[in-house]
Amino acid sequence: MPIIAPSLLAANFLNLEQECRMLNESEADWFHLDVMDGKFVPNISFGLPVIEQIRKATTKTCDVHLMILDPGNYAEAFKNAGADILSVHIEACPHLHRNIQQIKSLGMQAGVAINPHTPVNLLADILADTDVVCMMSVNPGFGAQKFIPHTIEKIKQLRKMIDEKGFKTLIEIDGGVTLENAAEIIHAGAHVLVAGNTVFKSSDPKKIIQQLKNI
Ligand code: DX5
Ligand code: ZN
Numbered sequence: 001m002p003i004i005a006p007s008l009l010a011a012n013f014l015n016l017e018q019e020c021r022m023l024n025e026s027e028a029d030w031f032h033l034d035v036m037d038g039k040f041v042p043n044i045s046f047g048l049p050v051i052e053q054i055r056k057a058t059t060k061t062c063d064v065h066l067m068i069l070d071p072g073n074y075a076e077a078f079k080n081a082g083a084d085i086l087s088v089h090i091e092a093c094p095h096l097h098r099n100i101q102q103i104k105s106l107g108m109q110a111g112v113a114i115n116p117h118t119p120v121n122l123l124a125d126i127l128a129d130t131d132v133v134c135m136m137s138v139n140p141g142f143g144a145q146k147f148i149p150h151t152i153e154k155i156k157q158l159r160k161m162i163d164e165k166g167f168k169t170l171i172e173i174d175g176g177v178t179l180e181n182a183a184e185i186i187h188a189g190a191h192v193l194v195a196g197n198t199v200f201k202s203s204d205p206k207k208i209i210q211q212l213k214n215i
Helices: 013-025 048-056 075-081 096-105 151-165 182-188 205-213
Strands: 003-006 030-036 061-067 085-089 109-114 132-136 170-174 192-195
Touching (some): 003 205, 030 048, 048 061, 075 096, 132 151, 151 170, 192 205
């Protein structure tokens, strides 16, 4: 069964406590938390104080996706705010190996996020140290975008790289995931589905999560 990680970027921020409760009662596995700095991506979302509060509202895994420059300057702060998994973008990290070691030494699982234009073979020498690859299936910065079809090919390639080496790295697909394309994404080899709008903009989010889980 896939791991389901609803993205709270699409949640109702006026009712965040209620949204957290809904996810707690649902079959969701992870809370996907999107942090944007207005530099690495052309948008600004939420940051440390919000994650600190969300941490108090759930015991589920907090999966923090950093779309920021210089993530190394903030890794410890995100650990303190409650992140269980911390993902940094390969495109934002000239010393990615150092970033990954830092995240692990702080006691978090380490994720590497990759943009749609970044070839998966650039991950070859970091995969052994990576717990999760957050593969973007839209250009990061905004929710409610359309899934980029070429992602399916990239999932297959990455899954092959992981299986050939016998690694345990999880493939997480982020952006434009719907009930319609989820099966194809899982079939291509992904383990984790992030879903923002598909979950939160539905009239029955728990049911959507259950459907994604049982895809
Ligand atoms: C985009 C974020 C995604 C986003 C997904 O930059 O990384 O996690 O919230 O939202 P949907 O599922 O609506 O595409
Ligand atoms: Zn994300």
